[in-house]
Amino acid sequence: MTNFPPRFGIWALVHGSRAARQDPEEPFDACWERNRNLVLEAERLGFDSTLVAQHTFNPHNPALGELEAWTGSAALAALTSRIEIIAAIKPLLYNPVVLAKMALQIEEISGGRFAINLVNAWNKAEMDKAGLPFPEHDARYTLGDEWLSVVAPLMRGELVNHKGPHFEVQGAQIVPKAATRPGPRIYIGGESEPARALAAAQGDVWFINGQPIEDVKALIADLARRPRRDQPLRYGLSAFVIARRTEAEAQAAYERLAALAELDKPQLAKMAVHTDKAVVMKQTMAKSARVGTNGGTAAGLVGTYDQVAERLKRFHEAGIETFMLQFQPFEAEMRRFAEEVMPRVNRAKAA
Template sequence: MSTFPARFGIWALVHGSRAALQDPDEPYDASWARNRALVLDAERLGYDSVLVAQHTINPHDPNLDQLEAWTTSAALAALTSRIEIIAAIKPYLYHPVVLAKMAQQIEHISGGRFALNLVNAWNRPELERAGIGFAEHDARYAYGREWITVVDKLLRGERTSFAAEHFHIDDYQLRPADPFRARPRIYVGGESEPARALVADAGDVWFINGQPLDDVTALIADVSQRPRPNGAPPLRFGLSAFAIARESDALAADHLAHLFALAAKDAPLRAQQKQNIDPKAVMFQTFAQTPRVGSNGGTAAGLVGSYDTVAERIVAFRRAGIELFMLQFQPFEADMQRFAEEVIPRVRALEHATI
């Protein structure tokens, strides 16, 4: 079992509902006002983290609203007092010097509660239509490796010179340095071989997409045995999951069926999205193997059932090494509260009983 206490986080609704976009009980809303209220509620309910995914245009439909990640994260840093704020970053969208300065500033605003989530992009139009270009899969990871090397050094307050294929940094240093810790926490996503190598070398926490327990256990075993940089602590692990917790397994199954029916209405959008995806992205190859609702693996992690069932499955993932559960819900606000009140206390009690 992970030696760290279980943590629970939520995905900000940066592009609306996570399971189905045409839900009469949850109208499409990716506004700042909704996300502000959502994150403040999550903090009040005891959630530990919020992940703000980065897109400049909506990945489902460019005509739909899309919240911007980094300005949102800065605002949330000023409004909250306890919750960790994780902003995703696609390296091609920001020069590492600029991004490091932004991250350092949000770290100060938050009082040491900021983290960045390195993702190497899968939505082709977002980069191509901006004239940036969409490099081949492994080339994106090579670029990301250089990029995070520069960012890491700058976040640590080091005077940095760096020369490689993509970046040439000459005696650069950012001030003020981080007064709270060595640097903000770095999460890394992706499950391809380049992604696994990158997280072992440069990450603090590996974000694993929602999938069955046996698959997650195998992923953790593979990456855990890889060497870490000298002085780096052991890698920690997070899991994305769409949770449906109800009074009984049957009621949870009914709600899952309801969401599958709603999600079917989004089939044309999903087909368009599929055309925009890099076919080498392991995430989407994995998703195709298991029917699910929700993004980033969604219900494939199996957190669907009674309060007791979901709590027991979470503890099973904890035994495999998962520390942070980054959760999605629909209806989001109501189920987020239900989970905090019914499932999290059961998880704490089960873990306490095993100590």
């Protein structure tokens, strides 16, 4: 059981719809204006966090647009006032000193609401097109681990001298440091053994892909027994929500999205050739039928308002603090969640 109240977040729509990309109710739109309006509305509705995924090219279809995560996050930080802004980062793309400087700048712009989500990549095409190396799975984690061992102290404003296999940093200290807390929060996304080791050693929050509660409990138990330097690790869960007045309506909405998602399969098959087969997250997701990315509806948040609220409560009792949610059509379903589900979870919590 977590001591922290549940927090609700939304995946920003950096590459458009999350479940199906040929949906007449949600035409493709990943532009800045939509994302700005979406996150501002989420903040007004009471959401606590937004995750801005990082991809240089749209991973589902490179011919479509993609919002740039770090410049987008900086702008969101300036426009919002309460919501946490988490920008994803792949260590392969940025020098650690430059990245720590950018993170502390957004920390200042946001007034202490910025976080990074370290992810170690799966889409080889993203690196190939930029002429960057794409080491094999565990080697990416070795590099990511060293990269974060430089970035984390820099984000705390510490003086860093480091000489390792991948990076050499001498006399680096970022000024100004974070004004209101030690530094931006560090989320880690990934499910493999090295991802777990990295989260336990250097993360503040471990992001779990949407999956059934028993699997989530086993994952949390595995992480909770690992030694930590200081504060206990906290947990986030990605999930796609379909909440309706009745079960039949929720099921019909699921089936509508599942049928539309079929239309994307030929395009997704083309992208699959660029996916690193060693990525555990992709193996987990292949196990169950679902809509949405990062586990999507495999977390079981499809049902009546009461059922979804009850399942969220059970995940919270199992240790999940932050729920990073997806919907489709996003804006309308996000509003419905804020109106119907959030109050039910909060009432259950109060009781």
